[in-house]
Amino acid sequence: MERIEKVGVVGCGTMGSGICEVVARGGRAVQFVEVNDEMVEKGLSRIRNSLQRAVDRSKLDAADMEAILDRISGHTDFAVLSDSDLVIEAVPEQLDMKQKTFEQLDAVLRPDAIVATNTSSLGVIDVAVHTKRPDRVLGFHFFNPAPVMELVEMITTVVTNPEVVELAKAFATELGKTPVVVRDRAGFIANLLLFPYLNQAVGMVEEGYATREDIDAAMRFGCGHPIGPIGLVDLIGIDSTNSIMERMYEQFGDVRYAPHPIIRQLKTAGFMGRKSGRGFYTYEKPNSSRTAADDASDVTPIDPESIAHWGTIGVLGTGTMASGIAEVCAKAGYDVIVRGRSVAKAESAKAAVGKSLQRMVDKGRMEADAAEEALGRISVTDGLASFAECDIVIEAVAELMEVKRPLFEELDQITKPDCVLATTTSSLPVIEMAMATNRPEKVIGLHFFNPAAIMKLVEVVPTVRTDDQTLMQSRAITEKLGKHGVLCGDRAGFIVNALLFPYLNDATRMLEDGYATAPEIDTAMKLGCGHPMGPFALMDIVGLDVTLEICRALYAEFRDPGFEPVPLLEHMVSVGYLGRKVGRGFYTY
Structure with a gap:
């Protein structure tokens, strides 16, 4: 033939x-x-x-x-x-x-x-x-x-x-x-990487950590996935999901492949997902992609009046994230104070905002007058005392607790009693920063995604001490800034990183095992799952050192053996292969 x-x-x-x-x-x-x-x-x-x-x-x-x-x-x-x-x-x-x-x-x-x-x-x-x-x-x-x-x-x-x-x-x-x-092994490439991620997302719903809607929105807005994990389970089918995971668990014996009890319960009840009209969501009819009008999580509506009196926002930091947050706040009509370790650094952050606004003008996405007005709302300082009358201060400094905690102690002494103190941490416990203050009820996590001026997602992270008013105000300011807020608890990784980085670690393990090459795995996940990029291309952009640190934080928090960083990742970081920023990671640039 x-x-x-x-x-x-x-x-x-x-x-x-x-x-x-x-x-x-x-x-x-x-x-x-x-x-x-x-x-x-x-x-x-x-x-x-x-x-x-x-x-x-x-x-x-x-x-x-x-x-x-x-x-x-x-x-x-x-x-x-x-x-x-x-x-x-x-x-x-x-x-x-x-x-x-x-x-x-x-x-x-x-x-x-x-x-x-x-x-x-x-x-x-x-x-x-x-x-x-x-x-x-x-x-x-x-x-x-x-x-x-x-x-x-x-x-x-x-x-x-x-x-x-x-x-x-x-x-x-x-x-x-x-x-x-x-x-020939269970799951091949795509399913072997996809289903532990889906199962972990199901576990978040099952234990009440986050709603199905927030989990799905987090992965769509935070990672560019075409469909969130809970909606994807419904699309694949509850019965098919259960069957595939059982097969993988039989072969590998890893508990992360064992379907969560709620999957088996839905299957037993005949709720098979879209094809039956009901799964984790309820649909208008079998095989419809439209959820029923009354099928919504019972979440308290956002009250815009809770921040109606707010006028000034403080941004602590001068890096890419800080300048992006400052831009977003200024475009939303707020007076913004950017504090740097020096006035020159703060001016540099404001200049970065100016360049970003000019790019929008050049692309026809913003009027020149509006851009000039937004930039004019930003003032700079090198002292925390300038935050005294802010309604909310958003911290965006280095991802080190020994740096963040003393700053929260100072902010507590300087800002007015009803000022909300927010951190943009992506992996550190918010409660530790809250307990550095005398107002833990006014401290919350607002995890913006980089670049903050473009990415629509913000993870809103209350601690066990955050009060209802602060949570409502945080949700309201997120909406006022034009972002999609998702609510989740204060634990390592929140939603996006807790789902994304174990998947990246699993992909690295697959490469280390010699099962497939980095280009083959990237191709499989892009074309098979609709991801905007494969795991290795993504790690090269994020940085292998950043990937390793987040994997370590997740492993320390959850103690799941499957989360332990793969030796190959550690070895690549140790020899300086950190990704695009140095010209060599899983790929050479």
């Missing part, structure tokens, strides 16, 4: 119908097999509806739709697949069902035909051994929805013929997909 031409698919459910559509869109005829005529018609209807949606959105011509449908046929007899070059199995994720399917295929296919499984969690070798051609079996893992998602994970077993892999890779490329070749 020099090229894959004739394609068969077994199973025409969500994945099978998507695979049929992809193959037919690629110009090849495809035949699928289902258990009975009713399932055949449902499969054809599913494909037709998918193509019609593309036509309705002007992404496909009606004539092309009919041509694609003409290349697809459905049957109930495996014999129609006898002359196929490749057959892709897409039956439910049950090992015994897949093994039986492979036995039936083996009985009718040509000896040189390739048989592939679309499994996302089962061992490919476990189905390959149920054929007389285990060397011509591989995993061909499409991602849902198959017509849209570009990634295909190709899973090779210890006996897969290299010729088969090359033919399959060429076939996937001709279909417009990007193949990534990996070895």
